[in-house]
Every structure is written in C-alpha cells, then in structure tokens.
Amino acid sequence: MRSMGLADVDAVLAIEQAVQPYPWTRGNFSDALSGGYRCMVDEAGGVIVSYAVLMPVLDEAELLTIGVAASRQRQGLGRTMLAAQMRWASANNMRRIFLEVRVSNLPAIAWYRKTGFIEIGARRGYYRNAQGCEDALVMACDLIDENLGRDHG
Ligand SMILES: CC(C)(COP(=O)(O)OP(=O)(O)OC[C@H]1O[C@@H](n2cnc3c(N)ncnc32)[C@H](O)[C@@H]1OP(=O)(O)O)[C@@H](O)C(=O)NCCC(=O)NCCS
Numbered sequence: 368m369r370s371m372g373l374a375d376v377d378a379v380l381a382i383e384q385a386v387q388p389y390p391w392t393r394g395n396f397s398d399a400l401s402g403g404y405r406c407m408v409d410e411a412g413g414v415i416v417s418y419a420v421l422m423p424v425l426d427e428a429e430l431l432t433i434g435v436a437a438s439r440q441r442q443g444l445g446r447t448m449l450a451a452q453m454r455w456a457s458a459n460n461m462r463r464i465f466l467e468v469r470v471s472n473l474p475a476i477a478w479y480r481k482t483g484f485i486e487i488g489a490r491r492g493y494y495r496n497a498q499g500c501e502d503a504l505v506m507a508c509d510l511i512d513e514n515l516g517r518d519h520g
Pocket residue numbers: 386387431432433434435436439440441442443444445446447468472473474475477478481
C-alpha cells in the first residue's frame with residue numbers, strides 16, 4: 368500500500384468508472400491530491416487493485432471514496448484499505464471516521480455495517496441520479512480499539 372500520485376490517476380479512474388455507478392472524475396482525484404487529502408492505493412503484482420481517499424476534518428475524517436477492482440472484490444482488499452486509513456486517522460488523533468453513501472448502494476451499506484460503521488443520519492437529496500436526486504445515508508465509525516481491530520490484513 369502506498370500514497371496515490373498523479374501518475375496513478377488513470378489506473379484509479381479505470382477502476383472507479385468500472386465499479387461506481389456515479390464515478391468520481393479525473394478532476395475530483397486531482398483536486399483530492401492537490402488538497403492534501405490522504406489518497407492511498409494498493410497494488411498486487413504492480414497493478415493497482417484498490418484505492419481510498421480520506422479527508423481529515425479537525426478531529427474527524429471523512430471517507431470520500433473507496434473502490435476495489437471488480438475482479439478482486441470480496442477478497443479482503445477493501446477491508447485492508449479501510450483499516451489502513453482508520454489506523455492512520457487514529458494515529459493522527461482523529462476519533463471518528465464518517466461517510467456519506469447513496470441509499471441505493473445497498474452492497475456498500477452492508478459492507479460498511481460489517482466493517483463497524485453505524486448509521487447516524489441522512490441527507491435529503493444529497494446526490495444527483497437519473498431520476499433527479501437521492502438521499503445519502505451518513506455513517507460513522509469510532510476509532511476505538513474494537514473497531515481498529517476488525518482487520519487482520
Ligand atoms: C465496497 C467495496 C469497497 C468492498 O471491498 P471488498 O474488497 O469487495 O470487500 P472485502 O472483501 O474487504 O469485504 C470484507 C467483508 O465484507 C463482506 N462483504 C463484502 N462485500 C459485501 C457485500 N456486498 N455485502 C455484504 N458483505 C460484504 C465480505 O464477505 C467480507 O466479510 P468476511 O471476511 O466475513 O467474508 C468494494 O466492493 C467496491 O469497490 N464496491 C464498489 C464501489 C463502492 O460501492 N464503494 C463504496 C462507496 S464509495
């Protein structure tokens with residue numbers, strides 16, 4: 368696992384466009400990099416297989432996006448990436464990670480629940496979609512030992 372650089376954006380974008388119904392753009396990734404967010408990639412055999420972008424906000428962090436290449440999903444890579452971001456946030460005195468997820472993204476919601484996130488609220492009409500807009504579920508995970516220990520990777 369290592370920091371993402373501008374040279375990685377093509378590979379990350381290819382995964383993002385394949386696995387996200389409403390993918391981030393190249394500009395979103397380059398803004399995240401220039402904004403100093405914690406952008407990480409994981410490689411297997413020299414090929415990027417997962418990525419995540421975390422935005423520190425005072426003593427919290429927001430997980431902005433996370434993705435695993437379609438052919439490599441459900442092999443623990445997402446959990447390993449998330450756990451690495453959580454450990455970094457904890458080591459940097461953040462006490463909680465939160466995120467917004469589309470209410471229609473049921474697989475991701477199930478996955479976040481499994482990795483220790485709980486629902487703390489909703490934002491009405493937060494995302495645009497083909498019908499107009501849809502709500503976001505707001506989820507959070509306290510960076511306590513119990514949750515940091517969920518990953519074994
Ligand atoms: C969501 C995502 C990041 C999960 O990564 P992953 O590598 O596939 O998941 P992991 O293998 O780390 O899963 C860890 C655990 O969650 C479980 N899990 C994975 N996907 C799941 C799903 N869709 N529903 C329920 N549980 C799931 C796994 O079985 C595993 O549990 P286990 O160890 O007890 O078997 C990945 O599927 C993805 O890129 N999805 C598309 C993009 C997306 O929706 N991102 C989130 C919103 S930005």
